[in-house]
Amino acid sequence: MVWLKTKDTYSDTAVAASVAIALLKRTKQNTWTDLVRATDEADLAVAKVFKTVELTDRQLELLNAQQPILGLLQISPAVVPAICPQCTHFVLVSDVAPTRCMVTPDCPGKPYKVLAAVGAKENPTPEAPLEDMPGPAPAETPLTASEFDDDAFA
Template identity: 50%
Template sequence: MAALAVKDEYQGLAAAVSLGITVLKRCKQNTWAELTAAMSEADPIVVKAFKVLDLDDDQLELIAAHQPELGLLRIAPAATHVICPACGTFILSSDTAPTRCLVTPGCSGKPAKIAAAVNAKKPVEEPESPEAEPASAPDSETQPEPAAKPAAKKPVIDLDDDFD
């Protein structure tokens, strides 16, 4: 399962848009309306994409809370998804993020482009190894041993998974 992570500075709407962009791209859909239609039709591509996406409860609530704004998302033709950090206004720009807020009169914010969410990196815990024995000094009269084959990687078991 691919858990998604957004940039640390994204909160609320910015985080929802970041997640939405990635969901659209993974489901190979252009707009949120197309995604919801494909979901209701059980489109095989969308079903397959959602089988590997691992959205947590907070992310699902965030997406649900921002449905009207997610309806504005568009992947192609290329749109730049922009949010003003000062007033929180979300817009689509045809090229780059504007240098000043164009929506709220008197707003001094500088809108920033919202990046798509990425796969979260789960920390891999190394198994505790027994204390290594001190290496003995090489004997000058013995031949060096041939290189050993690399050890096979041990499978990582996620203890948080529910096993039914």
């Protein structure tokens, strides 16, 4: 199985688009509509890909919630969102993200182009793992002046 990893900095919309782009590329479908149709028609090649790809609950949730944006995606010629991290609005681009926010006037955000999620061997968002936290360092007993000076009282 392969998991799909998206960048930690991605917004919900970006995660959905990123996972969707990866699914389109892996299934060799050009648009989300094509993918849905192929799935409905029980396309064997597509079904095979879905058997190897594991999505997290959050990714499935986001894919469901972000259907409108998924319908805008296209692999070739490329149409992907460039999302502004400040105002969260996006524009569709084919090549590079605009150097500044084009949606909100005077927005200081610098849009980023959503890239396809990359394959990962492990669940990229495991349920709150229990980590071995290093225990607190043993408290050092500071030497007091009297201990230094013991000899003086002997």
